[in-house]
Amino acid sequence: MKAKAVVSKWIIVFSALTAVQANAEVFENSGYRLDTSVLCDGLPQAPVATLEGLCVGVLAGKKEGFKMPRYAVQSKEGVIYVTEMGGWAFGRGTVYAVYRGKDSSGVEKTAVVNLFPTKKLTMPNGIIIDPEGRLYVGTPTAVVRFQPRDPKTGQFNIDTATEVVVNDFAQSIFRKGEYASAGSYNALENRLKNKHPLIQMAANRDFTEMYINVGAPSDDCGSGIKTIDENGKCIQSESALASAAVWKVTLSNDTQRKAVRVIPFSRGLRNSMALTVHPISGLVLQGENGLDLPDEERPYEELNILEEGKHYGWPYCHSRGEVAPGFKNKVTGEMCAKNFALPKIFMPAHTAPLGLLYYKGELLPQLKNKLLVGWHGYQKYGQRIVAYPVDELGTPTDSQYQEVVFGWKAQEGVRPRGAPTGLTALNDGSVLVLDDKNGALLRISSGKKADEISEDPSKSHISEKTLQAFEPLVPLVKKNCAMCHSQFQKATAKEMVLEMKGTMLNLSSPAESSFWLRMKAKEMPPEMIRPTLNFHDKDFDEVLPKVEAFINTLQK
Structure with a gap:
């Protein structure tokens, strides 16, 4: 009989503490210096800069076992499920269940349950939840799903069996065999390894369409199995089984949610970690992670509105019609403008957008009906969360952004450098932020922003x-x-x-x-x-x- 963990009936996710502890203490979690007398809506407040009226609390971190958390969803019952990669390696990852409540002594605490303590997953990244409460997790070889809890007892299912929902993308020559076992992964020659193996996902409101990021096997089509064909085109973005693409899975409109059609939807996209679907219009929005050029100001990152059959330019073009270095003799700026779909918005270079969220909540009026973007990059424009204005259909309307969480540079003994990945709207209107570099789960909520701490x-x-x-x-x-x-x-x-x-x-x-x-x-x-x-x-x-x-x- 499989081991099970029980979620007590008292689950109260993110209940605000009503009183400050009398004997405040200073402690550290995931590199943040936390004072128990300074709270952000019930959680120890992280010393980072925010918009007026917002604060950031630390829900969990390395002390709770997190190492490389990537993305999260929250169930209707209030449990947060987080993908934990565990590192860039075969068979280290898991999914954690996280919830907040009072222990037997009445002390507010964060509880964390490891759903796969022995049956490990390989590089779990994207995670979404269907109306039936099943979790869908993206791995390099397949999108799998499972039921995390027994609907009747509320017990967590530990090391449960997973069902493959779709794995068509893994049949590509760029993935076949690489992730079959630890032996095949470790033995593969480095130059042939996939450079962007993580699978991200987003679904429409009624969960009949699922969009999947299948990242480019290389940075610039200059390495990997088969690169340029006899016509000078990049096989990695042009083949029928396209990598460097977002795929679309049409699901049956019933409780079985079977994959009835699987196609490459949009191609010429280097790595679509930032991916979302507008809850009303169904517009598919993608944040492009551009080429790794040494120029501090190039290439621009992009916000793209994805449409079926369109090509968005990787690896040939970048920024405002500029030709990529490897294709100077094969592509012109005129071809860039004519042959490929143009971005809706350009973002600063090397910001590495990894999270997109249409914020519709009431708790944070400063952010309502805006698009939040997490910039994971370590260069000068990165390490922050920004907001873009959008119209009622979710289309970005202006390239001018508003900084939501910023001043997130490392300060010794105070905080680490921020590295936001996933952004998740929680049931109460707050926003969960995953930070994979520092192993932290952070929560943006309403409250007094943190005081500035001067460097010693x-x-x-x-x-x-x-x-x-x-x-x-x-x-x-x-x-x-x-x-x-x-x-x-x-x-x-x-x-x-x-x-x-x-x-x-x-x-x-x-x-x-x-x-x-x-x-x-x-x-x-x-x-x-x-x-x-x-x-x-x-x-x-x-x-x-x-x-x-x-x-x-x-x-x-």
């Missing part, structure tokens, strides 16, 4: 010994890391180290610094981009002793 000038001091130890690493990080991490785009070693504090460096426990741990585990630079950097496993023999020597200078 003493923390800007870096010893000469530390700077001397980092100098040999400067050319290495500029070459191999700066594309993804803005810290390494700074001009000097001192500026780089200052930017690393509070994010990559843990000064209170240097040996636990992510910069050191990820290098030691050979996770940075990521395997998928090493071929383009001409970085090989043997290069770690040269790099690691230098990184360790640098980390040792931070020891007190």
